[in-house]
Amino acid sequence: MSFHYNNLRLGTAVSTFDDQFAKAVLEGLSKNPKRLPSWLIYDNRGSEIFTEITQLPGYHPAQCEIEIFHNYKQTITDLLANDNFRLIELGAGDGMKTHILLQHFIQSQLTFEYMPIDISEGAIKDLVDFLESRYAKGTMSVAGLAADYFEGLRTLSSQSDKRNIVFFLGSTIGNMELPLAAKFVRELRELLNEGDYVMIGFDLMKHPKTLYAAYNDSKMVFERFNLHLLSILNVRLGANFSKEHFVQQGHYNPSTHAVESYIFSTQKQVVTIDALRKEFSFEQWEAMQTEHSYKYTQLEIESLAEASGYRIVKHLFDSQHYFVDSIWEVKK
Numbered sequence: 001m002s003f004h005y006n007n008l009r010l011g012t013a014v015s016t017f018d019d020q021f022a023k024a025v026l027e028g029l030s031k032n033p034k035r036l037p038s039w040l041i042y043d044n045r046g047s048e049i050f051t052e053i054t055q056l057p058g059y060h061p062a063q064c065e066i067e068i069f070h071n072y073k074q075t076i077t078d079l080l081a082n083d084n085f086r087l088i089e090l091g092a093g094d095g096m097k098t099h100i101l102l103q104h105f106i107q108s109q110l111t112f113e114y115m116p117i118d119i120s121e122g123a124i125k126d127l128v129d130f131l132e133s134r135y136a137k138g139t140m141s142v143a144g145l146a147a148d149y150f151e152g153l154r155t156l157s158s159q160s161d162k163r164n165i166v167f168f169l170g171s172t173i174g175n176m177e178l179p180l181a182a183k184f185v186r187e188l189r190e191l192l193n194e195g196d197y198v199m200i201g202f203d204l205m206k207h208p209k210t211l212y213a214a215y216n217d218s219k220m221v222f223e224r225f226n227l228h229l230l231s232i233l234n235v236r237l238g239a240n241f242s243k244e245h246f247v248q249q250g251h252y253n254p255s256t257h258a259v260e261s262y263i264f265s266t267q268k269q270v271v272t273i274d275a276l277r278k279e280f281s282f283e284q285w286e287a288m289q290t291e292h293s294y295k296y297t298q299l300e301i302e303s304l305a306e307a308s309g310y311r312i313v314k315h316l317f318d319s320q321h322y323f324v325d326s327i328w329e330v331k332k
């Protein structure tokens with residue numbers, strides 16, 4: 001079985017990515033209030049800190065999804081057992097939750113290709129190396145792609161007539177506002193074939209205090225994660241943010257139905273960003289939003305699926321009904 005990875009972000013794609021990155025920062029810092037999109041945080045180090053978040057006992061989205069995979073690994077295996085299939089994972093990160101399923105598929109002698117896609121090259125390389133060290137003699141081939149979701153998917157979608165199952169886990173879909181999530185699943189469907197599956201992890205609305213606890217850990221890992229964005233801006237765009245002059249806090253906002261993380265400037269200050277040839281001023285305690293994590297109801301998930309051309313196959317809940325991995329089938 002083969003194990004390899006490609007970086008689609010090499011060559012011309014790198015400058016495209018750099019342009020997109022700079023444009024997103026300029027737009028975000030020019031807004032009032034300032035707001036930067038969540039995807040900017042995921043360089044190699046950002047992915048590593050996110051892995052630390054998934055290991056926090058109070059971060060229920062990861063703990064619930066692990067429970068779901070342990071409880072339903074046979075259900076997911078049964079769904080795929082009759083096919084030679086391709087498992088494409090969007091934003092795979094360290095892939096450790098998916099690993100629970102991969103291990104079970106291999107033990108069940110399913111033959112399949114696993115294709116993790118992530119914008120972080122370090123995450124993809126580490127994941128492919130890890131899987132090769134464990135499963136070189138199994139029934140799984142692995143082809144990782146360091147790429148943007150759809151750039152990666154477009155490359156893969158023309159390559160095979162096998163059934164695809166696309167994973168989009170960890171409530172990453174929650175980083176998008178509802179209309180963007182709808183656009184995302186519609187575009188995803190366009191690239192898939194009739195009968196393909198998707199499995200999407202949604203964090204469900206629950207007691208706001210539970211949400212607060214999940215995003216404000218005592219070890220300050222969330223703070224480190226969000227403030228890491230400032231280091232990225234310093235390195236990529238020649239900014240001069242001093243992390244010690246910012247603090248972080250997250251809370252559930254009932255108007256947007258999302259947990260929003262903010263970085264607060266602890267003093268009045270001006271930051272220069274060389275690559276943008278601009279200065280940005282911050283008032284004391286001015287808040288800049290750095291994360292958005294939408295909390296879904298079951299009804300919203302079902303409407304999203306049905307309005308976007310999918311048939312709902314199954315909802316897999318954890319025991320507290322905090323989280324759901326929802327499996328949908330593409331209708332054409």
Ligand SMILES: C[S@@+](CC[C@H](N)C(=O)[O-])C[C@H]1O[C@@H](n2cnc3c(N)ncnc32)[C@H](O)[C@@H]1O
Nearest residue numbers: 039042091092093118119120147148149169170
């Ligand atoms: C919230 S983390 C989830 C990681 C993992 N799926 C999990 O459940 O633990 C989001 C992941 O998506 C990746 N990502 C973010 N934006 C992306 C994009 N536009 N294209 C590809 N990957 C992206 C990040 O690097 C990160 O690994």
